[in-house]
Amino acid sequence: MKEKLFNEKYNDINVPEDDVRQAIKMGVRIGSTHRSGEGRKGYLNIKWFLSATAFIIIMFATFAVPSVSHVMAQVPVVGHLYSTFNDSIGRNLASQNLVTELEETATAKDIKVRITSAYYDGAVMGVTVEVKGDVQSDDGARVSGFYEIYQGDESVSDSREIVYFTPIEDGYTGQIQIPYPYESMPEHTTFPLEFLRIGKQEGEWSFDVPVKQLPYNVLSVNKESEDTAASIRVQVDSIIEGKASTAINYTASFPSSEVHNQVRLEAYDDRGREITISMDGIDLETKKENGRLVVKGRSIIPEEIRERTSYIEIYPKVALTGKDPNDPLELDPIKMDINSLN
Template identity: 45%
Template sequence: MMKEKEYLEAYKDIEVPQDSLKQAIKVGKYRAQQKKRKSQPRIKSVVILSSVAAIILLFTSFLSPTFSQAMAQIPLIGNVYAAFNDSVGRSLQSQGLVTELHETSTQHGIGIEMNEVYYDGTIVGAVFSVTGTDSREEQIQALYEIFDGDENISESQELVHMKKDGERYIGHIQFPYPQKELPKETTFPLAFLSVGEQEGNWKFDVPIKQLPYETVKVNKSVTDEKLDMQLHIDSVIKGKASTTIEYTATFPKDEQHDFVELNASDYSGKPIEISIDHSIQRGVADGRFIVKGRSIILERLNEDDLILQPFVRLSTPDQFISLKHKLPFKIASKRQAFSVEIDKLEVHKGKVTFDYQINQGETFGRDFTFYKDFAKNDITIVEKERKDIYKAPMKHKTEVIDQGALRFRSTYEIKGDEDDYIIRVNLGSLSANIPLQLDEMKIPLK
């Protein structure tokens, strides 16, 4: 596994493709416009800057020379699922379980045809083709929307890359079925909102038929009394080419931004990748916040037992300290052993210098680079009246005082009165990256 330092070095070397950046901006702009039109905001736990970085990294991986060369060597006809790295579609295709479609929508001289679709347990996939574009590029992008942009569905609008195949482009969509019930036969509304640079509204009502699946009732729970939360594994859905773990998590009603994450392995300890994790229902009932979720493994599992290691990523609000506060002063998380203790602060000629220690020197298994980055980006001086607005940190320098003790010194340049500034400590960054581990669970698959 790549370590944090290697991630940072790789990140610095990334050249961001400009057309991909434009598409990222386009989907962000579209979502912002949709939010303005809707009165109810989408319920979603997201770190905005991290999401944008993830989008850019994803696009970069699609557009890298190595990837493009590999794609160019794969003839798309008969190999669409392999070309788009869809293991579920590839397995179902080999079993003859993919449904062929011939539905077309045309606008502005551009035709989109839905070619194939599958619905396996809780996962939906589709292949489509586009004709009539003026592009000669090897890849172009489209922005699509499912279920009419339903505010209760996470990521209801997405960008998809299409690969040139002769005179047409081939695209691929895969998403978890977002409703609580899994109907035998249904349709999902799908609309393409742009193809390349051309905006439009190519609409489909795509028919899907559920493939036979098996449901294993589980009824196992793990509880953390300190957090006052419980995780209950409800069932395991075994499709023809996928496996889904259904769970219910309950939290105190004031902790609505906590979320569960599952790691999986087989009975011998071999890791099993959980590729998709999403909530299908969220809300308050009987004074508790309840989340019903699904974790999806993109393969069918047949082992006797599945070992689950649950984690909880806790939400932690920002905390603040005045530049004139009596020192030393310790800022601590109420639910985890994370802290920042500021023991020295000086203001002189427009510069603020303060010394501090993170977690009393405890690393919790993370390397020093992680904490150096945390010190630089999450313990910052901000304008008091804009303390809740996140942007690039003010000009500053972060020095290491004692690496083994996680002691640092930060120096900031400020303009105006020191009363206009405040230190913001984002312990939530630690909570998000160092989740709380719950007891391991052994889940039967038969």
């Protein structure tokens, strides 16, 4: 019955040819903001243009046919939004209707910035942003914004960064993803976010973004690897299982003089395939203890791994102070049977 109704409505559509032509022109205008390249890059731009034009045409049909409009209304807008960005966590959560839509706005210098959605999954937070108004950029350059989180606290990893915006019909949209920067993770919290520049315009667009953490599990691990000659230890403390992400918490111990050592992790599944770590070397706490430097850190895997593998093997690597960072000290792997952890 639904298929018959759809076919009947489809055949009844009176395609507005003038509007379609206008839609194509709009698609060309939007697509022209993406600088084309050679080979596959240029091919992708053509695909993007066709997709944009098709989307605009579908929108005209949507208004013409109430039944089609009803079907499209059932698809969360935020889900379409996250498909624009390179954020697999956000896309996964949006497909589960686990992203919160927001309406937080700040206006300055004839530019309006709006926080449109947010999520807090395990140890990862993300927000989407919409920008409208008198936005200017250097000729041919992508529009960007410079922002800080937690008042630019230098103890917080990546507390000052640049986000690049994607043009939409009446403005720009962008997305920011950050690891939760503290060891203790409250269920309800806000994180301060302030834009200090949009395009060429400097100003202050400030937010306290409200986020509620999704349900998660903490698996206790407490397994370590040590290089006795270098007097370096790395212990995997726990794994945080989110709905669409996994966080690995670890503690590293170095001689007190090696203040610039950096820990990086590599992870593999039970078939020997590398597991992507999207954010690594996130320092949560650094302190001196019994004449040694102790660093608590975190790494983020942008997927839930329990269904992918029965165990995970972690290879700690340490870039040593004063040494080539491309030739790190490699410690023995730490193997964890996920199903046996609790």
